[in-house]
Amino acid sequence: VVLNELMDKLVAPSLPGNERMMIQAELRVLLNNQTEILNRLTSAYTSYLRSLGDFDFARQQLFGQSEKFANFLDKRLLWVPSSNPIGLNFITGLYQASLWLLSPHHWFGLIKDLGYSARENLFFAIVALMSIVILRMLKVWAKTELSATTEKIDKIYTDSFNLTIKALVCTFILASQMPLLFFYASLFLTLPGNISEFGNAIGTGLGAAAIPYLLIQFFYKLFRPQGIAHKHFLWREQTVKQVSQELRWVRYIAVPCFFLIAVGTPLPFSTISDHLGRLAHIIVMVSLALFLGRLLKPNNGLLTHLILENKNGWLTRLRIFWYPGIVVTPLIIAGFAIAGYYLSALELQHKLIVTLRLIMANLLLHELVMRWLTLANRQLALKNARQKRKTAAAQISKPAGGSSDDPIIPIDEQLLDIPKINAQTKTLLSVFIGFSLIVGIWMIWRDILPAFSFMDNIVLWQHLQIIDSQETFQPVTLTNLLLAGLYVFMVIVAVKNFSGLMELLIFRQISAEAGTRYAVNQLAKYGLVAIGFIIIANELGGSWSQVQWLVAALSLGLGFGLQEIFANLVSGIIILFERPIRVGDTVTIGDISGKVSRIQMRATTLTDWDQKELIVPNKTFITGQMINWTLTDQITRVVIPVGIAYGTDIEMAYKVMIETVKSTPRVLTEPEPNVLMVGFGASSLDFSIRIFVSDLSGRLAATHDLHMRLNKAFKDHNIEIPFPQRDIHIKTAPPGALNSPVIEQNLPSPADACINNGSST
Incomplete structure (x- = not known):
């Protein structure tokens, strides 16, 4: 079929029959060869895939074995000795290493190597020189700014956190000059073009010493007298002085030792590292133990004031454990190096x-x-001070004898x-x-x-x-x-x-x-x-698949047995978002009034005027009727009824009342207070005084003050506040009626015949 399709597609029908037969035969041979080649290619791909599978399996086996071997080494390599223990031969090797390090020939070659590396990398040399010059110029600026920040932080209104950041930057600049020289020297001595073993070793040592030198110098300047630790961090002067003294001597030991430890690292022979580097390692560990022991001494060290202030704290009670442990740890590491576990000690x-x-x-x-x-x-x-000043200003207009019935602010x-x-x-x-x-x-x-x-x-x-x-x-x-x-x-x-x-x-x-x-x-x-x-x-x-049944059960329980609790929980969230009440608001629910002191998930706590805490479910605030006295405005109205006797000059009484109301300090002028005559009572002419006060705490005080002033004003103007009046009519009985037995049974007692109750007869 394929052959016929190719013949119809590629061979012209006009060709003679014998030529078409020859072409068809050639195409059949080519198609057979193509089929054979494809079969061989399929076999090759199958073999290739099988080989890839075998390779992947072997690779996985190799990774597994490497991981097991790495774990094995991690557990045991630390305890494998790398050098001989220190003995008499150590002194001989140390002498030879010192001769190698102090050889004038090596140092003259080092100078040549440094000059050659600078010429070969002229651009980097110029950048390094410019950075050193800029850092030198910044050093003068840093000293000036450091002094200026020290003066500013002594004043409250000029002190700020930015001054501390600036002081740290200035301190870093002052501490980075020599470490930067070490870094550049290390960089030029360890470039690929440098083939000198001595120059490469010295460059590696300088690079290893640059970072410790920078950190020690930075903290030394940080703890200098009148420095950042004393002025900004408010450390005790004695503590700062002690840390500064300890850092002063340890930097002269630690930096050279780190240099000597790293010098022997790139060398193909281990004499320098095993002898000179090991001695430097032991010295730096002993120095570190001495430094930590003197600095953290419980009696007169860095933590003395903490121990004295917390005599029952864990720092004080465990000092017999942590202090020896801190001091002994560097000595143990030094002992590793002495015993021949030098690589383990370095790690x-x-x-x-x-x-x-x-x-x-x-x-x-x-x-x-x-x-x-x-x-x-x-x-x-300062914010609290402004709030106190605001509160004091708000209470200037309040009399000294104000009410204390509402102690809640x-x-x-x-x-x-x-x-x-x-x-x-x-x-x-x-x-x-x-x-x-x-x-x-x-x-x-x-x-x-x-x-x-x-x-x-x-x-x-x-x-x-x-x-x-x-x-x-x-x-x-x-x-x-x-x-x-x-x-x-x-x-x-x-x-x-x-x-x-x-x-x-x-x-x-x-x-x-x-x-x-x-x-x-x-x-x-x-x-x-x-x-x-x-x-x-x-x-x-x-996971969700494991707890979804629990969620379903809880949902069912919430729908039946726990619906009230769930309603209160949802109401608590609604209260926090919608905020119909807030902490500090004064509310009234039914016959309960108080201040909102806490809003929790299930219930809200109200503190009433007797300082009793009332627990009210959150659902009550959402579904029931509630009065919030302070939701949007704390100004409230107070209505005071007043009655005056019949026959009083009404216009004069009105004038006296309105002037008394307006002269009362706690009464607001806006909204304006008013006095209204509301009706004719049985015994008096009824007036209604309506005033506004600024907050709820002033309602009782304003009412008390206004009552006192009205009473005095009415006395001064002879305005009478009447008592309720009752009229009693006594009829005289006919002669002989009192002797009637029927009348005797209905006669009232003398006490019942007198109806006084504060009335006039």
Whole structure:
């Protein structure tokens, strides 16, 4: 069929029959050859795919074996000696290494190598020279700015957090000049064009010493007298002086030792590293132990004031453990080097130095946050002072004998609780610093502490999980349980201290009412709890497929037995969003009146005028009738009825009442008060005095004050407030009627015949 199609498509019908037969025969041969080649190609592809499968299987086997071998090395390589223990031969090798290092021939060659590298890399040499010159010029500027910032932070109205950042930048500039020279020298000596072993070794040593030199010099200047630690971070002068003294001598030992340790690294022979480098390693570890021992001494060290202030704290009680442990750790590492485990000692030294850098970085971060917190607290204190001044100004017009029946101040007028906010922020900061230290130390030491991997092998239970559309059982190990416990702790701390952090980070910068702040904080806490629950459940093997039946059961229960609780929960969320009531509002529900002190998920707490706390379900506020006296405006009206005797001059009485009302301090002039005659009573002419007061706390005080003033004004103008009057008519009985037995039974007693009750007869 294919042959016929090709003949019809490619061969012209006009050709003679014999030629068409010849072409057809050739095409048949070609098609047969093509079929054979395709069959061979298919076989080759099949073989190739089989080879790829075998290769992939072998590669996976190789990766598995490499991982097992790596784990084996991680567990045992640290305890494999790399050198001979220090003995008499060590002195001979040290002498030869010193001759090599101090050889004048090598140093003259080093100068030539440095000049040659600079000529070969002229552009980089010019950039390095310009950067050094610029840094030298910036050094003068940094000294001037550092002095200026020190003067500004001593004044409250010129102090700011930006000054601390500027001071840190200036300190870094002052500390980076010599380390930058080390870095450039190392860069030019270790370029690929440099073939001198001595120059390459010296360049490697300078590069390894540059970063420790920069960090030690930076912290030395940070703790100098009248420096950042003393002026900005408010460290004690004695503490700053002690740290500065310790850093002064340790930098002259640590930097040369780091240089000597790294010098022998690129050399093909180990004499320099095993002898000169090992001696430098031992010296730097002993110096570090001495430095930490003198700096952290419990009696007169860096932590002495913390120990004295918290005599029952864990820092004080465990000092017999942590202090010897800190001092002995560098000595143990030095002992490793002495015993011949030099490579293991170098690895441990590197981990220890990185750990110290992590601690110092967290210390610097802690002090920066505390500095910012101090300035933020100062702003909050100024805000409180302005609020006090505003409250005092608002009460100037109130008399000294005002009513104390309403002791509750609306929350929008209350002062911020600075100590509570400060404590919450410090707690969050401590937790964050502690968590970062734990995670950082674990990341640093995890590759040489494989023994802790046993927790991954302790399976507590298994849970069903769908992976790639297949159901598999995944283990929940002891590590997952510990992480879940850590997440629980973090969620609890975050929920308890979130409001203080929000007050400092957000609400301090914007104008927000207390009700808004409370609603945002509550909703954020609910969100944190929900997120924490999801993370913890996921860590312990929970998933939607496993809890959906529980959700369905809860939904059914909410629809029947728990509908009231669910209604209250939803009503609480509606209250936080819609805000028909706010914390600090004064409300009346039925015969209950009080101030809203807390709005929670299920119920709202009211504090009445007797300081009793009333728990009202949230559903009552949403579905029932409620009076909110302070929702949009705290101005309320007070109606006072007054009655005067018949025959009084009405116009004079009106004039006296309106003048008395307007002269009362607590009565607002806008809206304007008024006095209205509302009717003719049985015993008096009835008037209604209608006044407005600025807040609920002034209602009783204004009523009391106005009653006192009206009574005095009526006495001064002889205006009588009448008593209720009753008329009694006495009829005389006919003679002899009193002797009638029927009348005697109906005669009232003498007490019943006198109807007084405050009336006139």
